[in-house]
Amino acid sequence: MDDADLxxxxxxxxxxxxxxxxxxWRIAGAERLDGRHxxxxxxxxxxxxxxxDLPGYGRRWLDRCMPCLLATTPRGKPQAPLxxxxxxxxxxxxxxxxxxxxxxxxx
Ligand SMILES: [Zn+2]
Numbered sequence: 150m151d152d153a154d155l156x157x158x159x160x161x162x163x164x165x166x167x168x169x170x171x172x173x174w175r176i177a178g179a180e181r182l183d184g185r186h187x188x189x190x191x192x193x194x195x196x197x198x199x200x201x202d203l204p205g206y207g208r209r210w211l212d213r214c215m216p217c218l219l220a221t222t223p224r225g226k227p228q229a230p231l232x233x234x235x236x237x238x239x240x241x242x243x244x245x246x247x248x249x250x251x252x253x254x255x256x
Contacts, residue, residue: 150223152201155211158221161189166209169200174208181210190217 156163166189170177178198186195195212202208213221235251242249 152203155221156201156203159190159217161211163201163203163206163209166201166206166211169208169210171208174200178210181212186210186212188212188214188217190214190221 150158167186178200181198182196184194186198187193188195189212191214193214196214197212197218199211199213200208201211238251239249
């Protein structure tokens with residue numbers, strides 16, 4: 150997913166985002182997390198900041214909160230089927246002599 154796809158998935162018009170500086174931007178980004186910038190998706194104070202770079206708009210700040218980041222981040226397909234992963238975890242727990250409780254959500 151490129152920056153244009155990300156903004157489309159968020160329903161954000163890039164022209165509404167604040168212009169962002171050129172690198173290095175991490176200090177300016179950290180200063181942005183002062184509670185004054187709302188999440189572009191839900192409007193709550195942003196807890197994460199990133200930069201998107203779009204033709205015609207340049208670098209723009211993308212302010213989000215963690216729940217919205219997680220809700221809009223595509224999840225890749227697992228590298229191994231869940232059953233295989235669980236078998237490895239159970240074997241490791243058996244070898245370590247510890248009791249293991251696994252809670253998984255396959256969605
Ligand atoms: Zn949000």
